[in-house]
Amino acid sequence: MPSTRAKRPGLPGVVLSVLGAGLPVSIIGALVIGFDLAPGAVVYAAMGLLLGAAALWLSWRWWATADEGVREAHKTSWYWGGSVGLVVVSVIAMPLFAISADLAPAAAGLTRSEAGFMLAGIVLTTVLLLVGYVVCWAGWWLTRGR
Numbered sequence: 001m002p003s004t005r006a007k008r009p010g011l012p013g014v015v016l017s018v019l020g021a022g023l024p025v026s027i028i029g030a031l032v033i034g035f036d037l038a039p040g041a042v043v044y045a046a047m048g049l050l051l052g053a054a055a056l057w058l059s060w061r062w063w064a065t066a067d068e069g070v071r072e073a074h075k076t077s078w079y080w081g082g083s084v085g086l087v088v089v090s091v092i093a094m095p096l097f098a099i100s101a102d103l104a105p106a107a108a109g110l111t112r113s114e115a116g117f118m119l120a121g122i123v124l125t126t127v128l129l130l131v132g133y134v135v136c137w138a139g140w141w142l143t144r145g146r
Contacts, residue, residue: 024049024128086126093122 063071096119 024052027128082129086129089122089126093119096122 066074096115
């Protein structure tokens with residue numbers, strides 16, 4: 001019976017992980033500078049990064065002990081659940097384009113500014129999810145030598 005113990009990542013996997021961790025830091029830096037955020041925003045961003053890193057570390061430890069059935073169930077749930085979630089996000093985001101372009105009637109209950117911020121959050125989150133997917137996908141193939 002093959003071992004279900006997690007393999008240590010090779011150099012390409014480590015490099016992609018470091019690049020993947022650097023991306024949020026650089027985005028946070030760009031946002032702080034671009035939006036002229038208050039100094040406290042950097043502290044909150046650093047706390048978010050530390051909490052996220054801790055969550056990833058704990059998840060990695062749990063994943064290393066999970067059996068193949070549990071892993072497959074989680075991978076399937078994340079893939080299909082995340083895909084359906086992206087469809088729902090698209091349904092929510094599309095009307096926001098009209099509001100942020102000032103094409104929707106005032107009865108929508110959102111100003112252009114509010115709709116723009118909501119849309120920016122949706123787009124940023126979706127882009128980061130897709131970037132994370134691509135980085136992990138590339139790391140998976142690079143670590144397997146294909």
